Amino acid sequence: MTQSGIDVAVSTVILTLRRGEDGSAVLALPLVLRTREPFAGQWALPGGWLTAEESPVDAAARTLAETTGLTPSYLEQLYAFGAVDRSPTRVVSIVYWALLRQDDVDAQSSAHRASGRAPENVRWFDLTSLPPLAFDHTKIVEYALWRLRNKVGYSRVAHGFLPAEFTLSDLREAYEAILDRHLDPANFRRQVDATGNLVPTDGFRTGSHRPARLYRLDTTLELADHGPLGPEETSIR
16 A cells, blocks of 8 residues: 555564474474565565555455465564665565464465465575575564564563473473573573463373473463553454
């Protein structure tokens, strides 16, 4: 949509936690290969134009579903990117982000492919091996990662990558992938216990090692404080 010669677009940064080639947990996101200029043949974040009939968050949800088949229950506004030289024409992009569990990604992506409407120019990339991106999308991804790393220190954002029940090792692995560093298991357990956010269940995960207790959050996960706007202004409708 154009206002006084300025186009308004939306883009989304959707992050998940998946297994890398070495078996470790890595952050990954979907990218779309552009088929037209500008930046034809380069990878970009999913997105599109904001129309007069929809809110920015609804436009972000629509364009994400059309390109990737992903429908997160919540999208948080990341930032508005509007540098004058970010595009050959004057474009302001309102960027949203969300976290998805890998099993949700697999299920939604499979359903999208089965529908016959899935485009062939979408691919998932690990954040550690991104290709050159169109526009200023490299800066956008870097900002999203910076925001995630800052939030993980004071919120329960890492749980957005995990199922309803998880082990402490699962949770520590998510933190390590976000922070890109090893965490001492004993210190991590003490810090988690001090938060009081986890409730031990009666379940255990069994395998080649000793059984590991399963935990769950004691309250519903919120990835952001809505503030005075309320959830109707910041979530998908």
